[in-house]
Amino acid sequence: MDFDLNEEQSMLKDSVDKLLSNRYDFDARKKHAKHAEGFSPEIWTQLAELGVLAIPFAEEHGGLGGGAVETMIVMESIGRSLVLEPYFATVILGGGIVNTAGSDAQKGEILPAVADGSLRLAFAHAERQSRYNIFDVKTTAKKSGDGWVIDGEKALVLHGDSAQKLIVSARTAGGQRDEDGLSLFIVDAGAKGVSRRGFPTQDMQRGAEITLAGVQVGADALIGEAGKAGPVIAQVIDAAIAALCSEAVGAMEAMHKETIEYLKTRKQFGVAIGQFQVLQHRGAEMFVALEQARSMAYYATMMASEKDAAERHKAIAAAKVQIGRSGKFIGQNAVQLHGGVGMTMELKVGHYFKRMTMIDLAFGDADHHLAYVAAQPGGLLPASL
Missing domain, CATH: 2.40.110.10 (Butyryl-CoA Dehydrogenase, subunit A, domain 2)
Incomplete structure (x- = not known):
């Protein structure tokens, strides 16, 4: 199966990464959090101008007609930058409900306003x-x-x-x-x-x-x-979990990168601590956990639009288990390898770990979903794969 991005998807990734890397460093994030609404209205407007808020919606409703892969790209970037703007709440959850089950009139009224950034949903x-x-x-x-x-x-x-x-x-x-x-x-x-x-x-x-x-x-x-909204709620929440898995991968990737850079620069006994083999092994184990999480996030993305609700939820639950486990392992080790400063509010790595913890708890933690997967007959993969 080809996991490479096409040209349009690569352009989307580059555009979102560029915007957030230029405008969303750690100090800027702290300033955004102090805003009355808890995020930057200016960044929100820029995301709308870039077309990010319009991605999942049909063109007739002011959208770009994107799918789960495009959502994955955006959410990974959001995870890497610890974005505070309500993309998940407005576009994935609120917009997802309207896009899935709303009438033509409701879609025509709400989705274009979400896409242009003038309307926020919860x-x-x-x-x-x-x-x-x-x-x-x-x-x-x-x-x-x-x-x-x-x-x-x-x-x-x-x-x-x-x-x-x-x-x-x-x-x-x-x-x-x-x-x-x-x-x-x-x-x-x-x-x-x-x-x-x-x-x-x-x-x-x-x-x-x-x-x-x-x-x-x-x-x-x-x-x-x-x-009759039960199946709609379940479908949108499954898609939301898949999006959170992608955000988590972005956050874990950033934690791993920050930790490896720290191991290369922090010196003890006259040498960089990254020279010690036991810490090299720990960094390698973090990388393995990251790639396991990435693979399951891809799987969740592939299955997010599966019509068979039982197969879809089984796949999403399995991905949530791995995301929770990998996030905990990478977060704990990132903090530990940074030493005492890893516990401070001034260092970004601790904030990544907090976000990972909240993602694990959202819509069921790893233990909750593991119990569900364990109770399902017939194994993990659907017969169609």
Whole structure:
């Protein structure tokens, strides 16, 4: 199988890498984090001008018609630069929901605005009790005339404090943990009854707790068919995990590079510590873990659009296991090999490790997905590969 990028993909990679390497050094990142919204609106605009925000969407909706490979390229670059801008929350999650299940009218209204950077979305789905069960939803939506009334609370909504529109999951039928009975709604973040409490996360991203108290929305706010959003949520989250795997590879690659450079320059007993064989072995083991993660990220990218939901999720879960394990191994060793300075806020390597830890916990950690993969019959690979 050919894993080489074509000419257009290579140009995309070069363009995104150039923008972020020029505008996103470690000091700049700390300044961006202090902005009121937790990121740089200027960088966000530049990403839009470069076409990065438009990549996954069809041309008729203001997009570029890209696929999972193009998303992988962007996410790897985001991981290498520890980008704070809400690309994942807006384009992958919120935009992914609308692009997958939205009506033509919803796509025509929302996706062009996402692509040009004028609209930011947040996926208000997780709840305090749900942990890794994506179907555990207590928030309710009840019919009221031609529209709906939504009541509930959402936790850890990524960039939910700065989004202009929320994609809210709510139960319209069934029990609390049933896959059937879930629905998705587009809600204005400033609507009456919506309250938000924003906070910084451990990796300097932004999250929010969102309360919906008697929020009224029209019939046109419903995405897809009422009560049938479970498979849509599962599909978009699988694609989101694949994107996170690519981001993780970018972060691990940067951690490994930073560590090897440090081993070449830090001196002890009059020589660079990279001359000591035991540390050379550790660097080599980090590289092996990185390449294992890269291979599984490629696999997740290939399977992100698989129509068979069971095969798709099995592959995505297997990739998440390797990403979690490799990220922990590389992060721990990067910090340890940097010595005491590896634990400080002033050194970038610790921030990479924090981001890797948050990626591991997102949508199920390595242990959670390992248990799932172990319980599946028939091995890992689908018969079509």
